[in-house]
Amino acid sequence: MEKLFESMYQLIVETSTKLPKDVRRAIAKAKLSESAGTRAAMSLATITENITMADENVSPICQDTGLPTFKIKTPVGVNQLEIKEAIYTAIAQATKDGKLRPNSVDSLTGANSGDNLGVGTPVIKFEQWEKDYIDARLILKGGGCENKNIQYSLPCELEGLGRAGRDLDGIRKCVMHSVYQAQGQGCSAGVIGVGIGGDRTSGYELAKEQLFRSLDDENAIPELKELEEYVMENANKLGIGTMGFGGETTLLGCKVGVANRIPASFFVSVAYNCWAYRRLGVKINAESGDLMEWMYQEGEMIDFSKELAEQEEVAATSDSREIVLEAPITEEKIRSLKVGDVVRINGRMFTGRDAIHKYLSDNDSPVDLDGQIIYHCGPVMLKDAEGNWEVKAAGPTTSIREEPYQGDIMKRFGIRAVMGKGGMGAKTLKALGEHGGVYLNAIGGAAQYYADCIKGVDGVDLMEFGIPEAMWHLRVEGFTAVVTMDSHGNSLHADVEKSSLEKLAQFKDRVFS
């Protein structure tokens, strides 16, 4: 049991902190395709720096642990209850050690269990097989990309593409549309797992199952191999790019699986995974519980630390304006900012995500927010030996969830900047113009990079919402983000969405007969 616990603990820590080799190679390829000085190149440079920092610090690549999902194959006769117990203990320990964020929340009360255990969490799926060892795989898929999963019921009408029928060409249209609808909100460049067939539940399971495949494998079914290649070639022509900033690489991988369906239903389910594609696997001795071998180890291991000097050169050649922001920020200063400007933030910022936004819409703020910056972030926090809070991971969360509240809260409390990822909608854009505010896009998933910019935690309010949802008072230095929505009515997100829809329409005509 002890050995089994150790093997599961290693699997969890390695999955959370070390990006697999095939994903690194796909990111390296994406980097080569972007021109120096572009926003996409800058984002990818931050991403690769973040991957290196996670390696070195053995810390989470992204702060969002997601819903840990295990797929376990066991020889006949192995006690699955013992395996479950070992996973539960290992998950709780990894959470305590700051390798996972406490991410399991009671759906009715909102209470965070604090150890990633709870009804339905983690997900563990067992299967029996004839081999004599245990095959244990884990995927950590965060909420930003999970929320961009989509399921199509054929036939259907698709924006930009028209009718998608019950055939391979209809499936092709759905897959292309799934990439378009995700925009940058799932922390593109992403990987999609596609499930053709099944019912609403098994279709999504099949889609997620594809994410356990290697990015380098070839589909054994010729039609699906062709579909995967088609999507990889053409989805990257949509111009959505890294973080939805525009660019050459929108997709790092496309894997398609098929299952039978019933005559009345025809589902195409898509599981969208962000660039922080954390999935690994181990072979475990079924008798001793010892870890025998790591999976996904084929091919070259890219060491991004060697590229750091080159990255500095990319930053130096960037043609964006770079502006220092320090709260409290005046309306005049905020109105001088334009979409595309790069800002470096020093000084104070406050975190605030779903629970805080809901709270502020009904209550007074526990702190003076006039001229301040709100960061949409649910950090991984640990107390050090002296009892002081330490930030272990602190990337941005998806901002659009705060759309119903954001504009009103900014006006009511005098907030000048909100920062997150993926952009916000028309209501917030209008409020930015009326009030004098900006939306800043930080690089999604760059949890280590941003944690390093946080030089101190000066306080915390509303801890009753749990660590990710509390309002943390952070002191930062050189915290970099891009203005993607300004007070002059400009939104990079709206522009990229519009241009990518026009490009999507080029793929309207039948390709597969």
Ligand code: SF4
């Ligand atoms: S990289 Fe983005 S989508 Fe992925 S887990 Fe992190 S915040 Fe969520």
